[in-house]
Amino acid sequence: MFSKQQSPFLGWSYFLRHQYRVLWRKGGLVNAMARPSLLLTWALCGYGLIYSTGTVWLWLFALLSLSFALALYQRYRLLVDTATSAVSSSAQGYVALQGTARLPDGEYTRGLPQLPVTLWLPGYIEDQPFYLLDDAGRCLLYPEAADIVIQPSNHHYHWLQAIYPGQTLYVLGDMRTYTGDNTRHGYHYRVSELLARWKSNSFNLLGAFDKNGDGRLCAEEWAVAVKSAQQLAREAQAENRYKTGTHIIDRSSGGRLFMISNIPPDRLATRYRIASGLYSAAWLGVLVIYYSA
Secondary structure, X not given: OOXXXXXXXXXXXXXXXXXXXXXXXXXXXXXXXOOHHHHHHHHXXXXXXXXXXXXXXXXXXXXXXXHHHHHHHHHHHHHHHOOEEOOOOOOOEEEEEEEEEEOOOOOOOOOOOOOOOOOEEOOOEOOOOEEEEEOOEEEEEOHHHOEEEOOOOOOOOOOOOOEOOOXXXXXXXXXXXXXXXXXXXXXXXXXXXXXXXXXXXXXHHHHHHOOOOOOOOOHHHHHHHHHHHHHHHHHHHHHHOOOOOEEEEOOOOOOOOOEEEOOOHHHHHHHHHHHHHHHHHHHHHHHHHHHHO
């Protein structure tokens, strides 16, 4: 991660040198190969290989074309088959969300002084969270592990690829809701925490549960202490159940795509579908040329 807090007045050359390299890294190879410029470059490479190299390189081109076609088609199907959900406590697990990007509460500016406020800026701001808002609620996004698939904004610098507050975003990932009742603060954790806290103060522990006054807790007295801790944990759990949780997306499990994009999902799906078809055509073209020669 690049940290430029010590040099806030960076020249434009910094972004020109670094933003596309970072976008390749953050967007991933599959997304890069769906770009029109790389599709044209790939077609020219295939044309050159047909007339200037041997069979080995031609078959490598065909296998890579098939791999790109399958990967792009899989991504196309993922976008088409994953219905867009609303941000709510009922939408858990792997979801597709669409909403407006916003800064976290209490944060009013982010980024470089010479630029508009940016939520994500390649090579400069890549891991700071921000919110996605829709009519049903909001979700906190942690973009560090995401594939960032973006295009320049029509309202800001046409060459700068960034995410701005107010932009409409499309997100694929695992959404979880954290409240006081979640994993770390759940029932079993609370019981263990209470018992550990009581054991660290043996004087109070004995005063509360040493009923026979022998200076230690027998099995029956310890069972009473455990039941007391369980009762307190249940009461705390019931109280926290009514508190508003925080929805977050910071990863995807099972190798599924975690993506943040400012491109509308229908346009993005069309891009992947067309690119998949073109790479499939390149693969089939090599087969036809090879077997007809």
